[in-house]
Amino acid sequence: MPTDIRIKKGLNINLVGAAEPSTSQAVSSNTYAINLSDFHGMTPKMAVREGAEVQAGEPLFYNKDFPEMQFVSPVSGELVEIERGARRRILTLRILADKQQRVLKHQPVDVAKADADAIRAFLLQSGCWPFIWQRPYDVIADPLSVPKAIFVSAYVTAPLAADINYTLKGKEKELQAALDALGKLTPGTVHVSVGKGEDSPFAGLKGISLHTVSGPHPAGLVGTQINRIDPINKGERVWTVSPQDLVIIGEALLTGIFNPKRTVALAGSCVKQPKYYTTRIGAEISTFLYASGVNETRCRVINGDVLTGSKTRPEGHLGFYNNAVSVIPEGDDYEFFGWNKPVFNKISNTRALTFSWLRPKKKYDLDTNTNGEHRAFVVTGQYEEVFPMDIYPMQLLKACMYKDIDEMEQLGLYEVAPEDFALTEFICISKQPHQQIIREGLDLLQKEIG
Template sequence: MSKDIKIKKGLNINLVGQAEKTTENAIISNFYCVRPEDFHSITPKLVAKAGTKIKAGATLFFNKENEDMKFVSPVSGEVIEIQRGPKRRIDAIKIQADKTQTYVEHGALDLNSDAEKVKAYLLESGCWPFIKQRPYDVVANPANTPKGIFVSGYASAPLAADLDYTLEGKEKELQAAIDVLSKLTSGAVHVSVGKKSNSPLASLNGVELHKVSGPHPSGNVGTLINKVDPINKGEVVWTVNAQDLVIIGELVLTGKFNAERVIAFAGSSVKKPRYFRTKIGSEIATMVYDNGIEKGSNDRIISGNVLSGKHIGPDGYLDYYSNVVTVIPEGDDYEFFGWNKPIFNKISTSRALTFSWLTPNKKFDLNTNTNGEHRAFVTTGTYEEVFPLDIYPMQILKACKYKDLDEMEALGMYEVAPEDFALTEFVCVSKQPHQQIIREGLDLMLKEIG
């Protein structure tokens, strides 16, 4: 039996450019890129040098703090470049893909294996990085036993991929992933779906199902954790993205690491928004220039959604965790007296000369303009209107700013992640970088408390 979760606080941002439910194979990318920065807090130790021939699923690097935690190639081919930054930091590993793909054979996993065998298998195969933990929103520490594992199967972010659609027909892989992950926790595997959805996740065995409704961020896994089983000091929970369950499940059943992913290509700058079948780390150009977006056009390409995604260039690569690529106009123009006239074409939680509240179902064509500049961090009460977690958002942000660890701990820092503050950043009249503030606060706690 499912449990209903109804979210009242939040904000739906309806944008032009939702992906149509048709899927095409993206142009096969010649090059793929894996960036260690996608795995926050990991110190990479390189295994594959430039010129190394590798198979899909072969180890590229491992975590210096835990050598059993391996990070693997999404494709077979040749490592052609190791891009480095300051102090020889590894920024990216670039791979030229083979025309015909070959895979490392790990062998299928016995679904009756115990927790230690499951951990060893996932660590060796490179699927462990798909499991993240809270506190700190980093790759999970395999030495811990979580009190629960959480999967959000409902995407409420603007222009997000429809998980009911992208997971269709993957019931077998999803069930296999749930079967092995359930052995790693002392509690339940909690899965959320939309209240009126027909998600394949809703028919899985061995899960505690929650049907969620309400405005964004009702689909965030952080909202699910807060409403179902909040994290106290000393406790750990793990999270897995819904599409990553498919990769884990396929590995368990076939022994092959298949990094295939269905991506929503969306946004008002996209001529024909739709879904593409591609692989982790593929070139964005294989999708961008096939959709009427001209080279040199004044658009912003985002790997992820518009609230919490990563800005990449047209020559960039799909990051490790994204299942949507969004393209919207760059907001580098300014409106004359834009602060002192009625506004009909923008979204605002305020009713002062703004009228989006009159048309809640209207879709807006927005750009990246912040409509203001960085200013004093003032108390307005607007954060609480869009923040459904049982946490004081303003207080926790300010505690992060002045680095008070005791106060951060008392206010609930253990259960938040940067994406939980994406909406408060959107409505912030002070134009403060909330997600960056939370990330820096979490990093400080990880360093000082661990």
Template structure:
């Protein structure tokens, strides 16, 4: 039996360029890369040297704060470069793949009868643990802490996000194995959310509490669902996992082999034939970007969706947690008196000279232009209209800016992640970097309170 959740506050951003439900195999990447920026808060310590030969699934580095937490290679090959920045900080690792892939094998055990400690040790050793993230702080989960619950969202509402129902077809065994294993790591429940009209394979999984969610974005964000199902209080911890990461965890448990394969949605108005591609974590974006073709030269490639993704180059690499790559026009041109005339081709949460509210189902071709400049916060009351959490967004952002730890705690910073403020950032007329402000606030809170 499912429990329904209906979200009323929010805003759907309908864009041109949704992926057709067809899947092609991406061209093999010449080089694979792990971006250390994907593992926020992790201080890496290398286990192999530059020039070393490594197998797929073999550990490359570990977390300095927890030596049992290993990070593995997505492919077998030669570690050709360790890119370093200031103070010799490791920025990325580049791997030249072998023609014949060799995979490190782990002993297989029965998930049903396995103990909590053995499952935890296997996930840490096999490199699957980084897929499990925690709140508060939105970082990789601490294996020494027991979460009160685990949350999985298979309902996608972000603009042009990959359709979970489609990419998870035929993965029932892997999903069930991962769910069974994770359920043993918490004394609480494993909460699984799907769309209210979804026919997802996830709906038939056992060992979960099913929730059917409806409403505009950000209804699909796991933070919104946590807030409506079991909010986080001070001293509590919950874990989150994405469905595609569950597949990798489940396959590793069943086969003993780490398989970094992903189904990626290549989307956006600048893509001629947006569709899905099968590739691997760390692959070059160009291996599937030009297979679908692009409409123009001046484009922005985004690793992720348009609200939470990061800027990438066409020869950049797929992020560790990403299953969407968005390509839209670069917004480096400006309209003369664009602020002082009726606007019909853009989305707005207000009705001041804008008319998107009259056509809620219209799809738009937007670029990266911010349509304004950075300025001091203007109090408009618009944030609250699209922010469904029981939190005051403006007050929390200001508390983070002034580094008031007491206010940050009282206003609910433990409960949020930067992505929860992506929509308020989109509609912000002050052009404030909401996600960056929340990230810095979380980092400060973790440093001072932990």
């Protein structure tokens, strides 16, 4: 089993505006929101009515297919709105926060003495279970399943992403408690990957298999590490947890309190003072966005990193799983003969009239312009140059598009998640929505095979 993982295929996207290692407390948000699109594939059933008063950590809704799986409020206050869409589908819950917070407290868990059933029951009841995701299908983990292994990636390679080593500094106690608990939920190993040569808070922790990773993006994605450490075969399941969510799980186990604090990286070339802010899940982005200042009028606010995040408004709310907000220029213009002239200010993995390969460490101020139009797939071999898994990305994308279940299985769809194709989408000259194609393929596979 590899402990030193070296990734050669990939592409680092170095952007201007990375967050400086400085943290401030964000202004308290008046309203908090839970966007149910964050919980893909889950059918919610409300536990409280609109207008109800809730405590922080009190269940708002639960999983229809598994009622024990609770989704709790990040703050105490009044549930002022249940936004619904077509066929009364629940889209967003909004909570007007109290000035003085009231917290629902559970009985803390002695992880050393507790068995797997007790830990599972606590995570479901306390609202921590949604932080555990599974592959295949890239959905919230099935509590009735037993994973062959659990993976945590503490190596960050995505552009403008939060520095895990900085945000988790001093959280070793919570991390150890969470890892000890997760270790009892699998007969296999808890794998943690850190950057080679980095001073990681995971380095001294026990009960884990520690791997060092080096290489360009997507070396930091958990899917890349699973592929190198213990690939997923048909019929197998693995669970994944992000490092920031381990802290919430660990604190809940130790104190009995669901504390959804986030140290968020506000980054991007449009931000005057990119830095970190302490806030809560679901907080209004405007409570810390304008504190750092925005230096352009036409900017795009992205909930997450620039490759996998979603477009939002400054009045929007921090996503349930996000610890970064990126703000970059809006690319709504067109370049005259942009396809037929030398390019010095953009990143490219080719050498056709581009020169970014000459200065691999240069930082660029990129906007949201796709620099091209949607067209049929063009076979160039570029995807394979940046895709480090033992998978044929072009063939898998096409199999998902024409919905061939057998080919999707044989080409490795069980191993991947939409984020694994964010980089191929970035370099795609055909401007195909790779992440959406993979998401639809996974949904079809889960529906047909389960």
